[in-house]
Amino acid sequence: MAGTTLAQKVWQSRTVRPGVGDEDLLYIDMHLLHEVNTPQAFDALRAAGRTVRRPDLTVATEDHSTPTISVDRYDPVEGRRMQRTLLRDNCAEFGIPFHRLGGPGQGIYAVIAPELGLVHPGMTIVCCDSHTTTLGAFGALSFGIGTSQVEHVLATQTLPKRRPRDMRVTVTGTLPPGVTAKDMVLALIGRYGTTAGQGHVVEYRGEAIAALSMEARMTLCNMTVEMGSAAGIIAPDETTFAYLRSVLGGSPPAGEEAYWRGFFTDPDAVFDKELALDAGELRPYVSWGTNPGQSIPLDGRVPHPDDFGDPALRTAAERALSYMDLRPGTPMRDVPIDVVFLGSCTNGRIEDLRAAAEVLDGRRVADGVRMVIVPGSMRVRRQAVAEGLDEVFARAGADFRAAAGCSMCVSLGEDRLTPGTRSASSGNRNFEGRQGPGARTHLVSPPVAAATAVAGRLAAPGDL
Ligand SMILES: CC(C)[C@H](C(=O)O)[C@@H](O)C(=O)O
Numbered sequence: 001m002a003g004t005t006l007a008q009k010v011w012q013s014r015t016v017r018p019g020v021g022d023e024d025l026l027y028i029d030m031h032l033l034h035e036v037n038t039p040q041a042f043d044a045l046r047a048a049g050r051t052v053r054r055p056d057l058t059v060a061t062e063d064h065s066t067p068t069i070s071v072d073r074y075d076p077v078e079g080r081r082m083q084r085t086l087l088r089d090n091c092a093e094f095g096i097p098f099h100r101l102g103g104p105g106q107g108i109y110a111v112i113a114p115e116l117g118l119v120h121p122g123m124t125i126v127c128c129d130s131h132t133t134t135l136g137a138f139g140a141l142s143f144g145i146g147t148s149q150v151e152h153v154l155a156t157q158t159l160p161k162r163r164p165r166d167m168r169v170t171v172t173g174t175l176p177p178g179v180t181a182k183d184m185v186l187a188l189i190g191r192y193g194t195t196a197g198q199g200h201v202v203e204y205r206g207e208a209i210a211a212l213s214m215e216a217r218m219t220l221c222n223m224t225v226e227m228g229s230a231a232g233i234i235a236p237d238e239t240t241f242a243y244l245r246s247v248l249g250g251s252p253p254a255g256e257e258a259y260w261r262g263f264f265t266d267p268d269a270v271f272d273k274e275l276a277l278d279a280g281e282l283r284p285y286v287s288w289g290t291n292p293g294q295s296i297p298l299d300g301r302v303p304h305p306d307d308f309g310d311p312a313l314r315t316a317a318e319r320a321l322s323y324m325d326l327r328p329g330t331p332m333r334d335v336p337i338d339v340v341f342l343g344s345c346t347n348g349r350i351e352d353l354r355a356a357a358e359v360l361d362g363r364r365v366a367d368g369v370r371m372v373i374v375p376g377s378m379r380v381r382r383q384a385v386a387e388g389l390d391e392v393f394a395r396a397g398a399d400f401r402a403a404a405g406c407s408m409c410v411s412l413g414e415d416r417l418t419p420g421t422r423s424a425s426s427g428n429r430n431f432e433g434r435q436g437p438g439a440r441t442h443l444v445s446p447p448v449a450a451a452t453a454v455a456g457r458l459a460a461p462g463d464l
């Protein structure tokens with residue numbers, strides 16, 4: 001019999017009842033909540049007269065619709081105020097720990113969970129958010145769920161789920177300097193498409209993965225969902241254990257680390273699908289279209305719809321070029337940018353801010369360009385200030401926000417772009433209207449975001 005994959009090992013260890021129909025009943029080790037998509041779940045819970053089964057395994061934060069200019073800024077939009085009030089009240093009623101805007105542990109759910117030491121190898125983690133895949137970087141099985149599933153997990157701490165298939169992406173070689181995990185994942189989706197991972201948990205392995213920091217691994221797993229995947233996962237190694245020791249404040253409880261070390265793929269395990277990538281070949285990537293798969297190297301040119309053999313891809317390219325107002329053949333480096341956004345659960349962690357600061361140090365954001373930097377969490381913000389990055393940003397003329405949240409990654413709060421504005425964003429989605437109706441988004445890495453702000457057009461640090 002073939003060996004077992006990492007994802008299957010976690011799955012098997014968390015199955016409380018196999019084969020409920022075509023689904024297994026999984027135990028959920030950590031349930032994260034934010035203000036979007038949760039009020040209805042609490043209403044349903046109340047209506048059924050139920051309580052929250054394990055409030056101690058549930059953690060809430062406000063992140064999506066919150067202001068970032070200051071932690072106590074009044075939000076004039078009633079719907080947004082209401083959403084936040086409901087989360088706060090629901091958490092108080094059911095005894096769920098809640099991280100209020102500006103609180104020391106507050107930030108984007110996927111950024112704070114690892115910082116708070118809530119994410120360990122072998123866990124099952126869910127949240128009402130597609131980018132929950134981020135946390136697979138720790139060797140956990142971590143996936144997004146819908147509102148009715150949120151209710152189920154709140155009530156029972158379990159979730160019926162069909163077992164996903166196994167896919168593996170092997171990344172060999174070494175990333176060239178200035179090329180990041182963001183470029184790796186944009187290249188992967190650009191090459192294999194936005195449905196390549198459908199129905200699969202994607203395990204990343206290979207020397208290029210082993211060389212990545214935890215932050216970079218989170219970037220990679222974060223965008224794995226943009227490949228259509230159910231989850232991304234990376235086997236824990238010394239890098240993982242060192243991170244866990246640092247957030248847990250010393251050594252983990254006795255026996256814990258030995259348990260974590262059991263979560264790896266057996267050498268003879270068989271995957272349903274395998275892809276490969278050579279990190280050594282990669283360059284900075286940038287999206288030109290309206291889905292993350294429409295990405296090419298920054299030194300490339302805007303493609304022509306006729307370049308796509310598949311009629312569906314051709315039609316999508318035509319539509320994207322029209323929305324993005326781009327002409328085929330234009331060098332990507334010639335595309336001027338109005339706004340640069342650095343932040344999000346993809347690239348709003350301390351390493352991302354450091355990478356941008358390195359580029360911005362001693363330089364200025366170009367005239368007519370606005371650069372907004374939003375920390376992924378208050379902890380990230382404190383660390384950035386401790387390292388003096390706030391001063392680098394201020395000297396460069398960038399706007400480093402006081403409060404943490406999703407901000408301009410999505411336009412659910414007051415941070416949004418006006419129609420026709422073209423942005424370089426370190427987020428993960430470039431869908432039509434993502435940053436505001438009619439706004440045009442180019443996905444980039446943090447160093448490219450910073451270099452673009454300085455150049456006023458899409459650029460890599462080497463171009464400055
Ligand atoms: C609002 C939320 C449900 C959504 C998600 O599921 O990912 C958002 O975070 C996003 O990135 O589009």
Ligand code: SF4
Nearest residue numbers: 131344345406409410
């Ligand atoms: S930062 Fe962006 S991608 Fe991440 S949870 Fe918020 S809106 Fe979604």
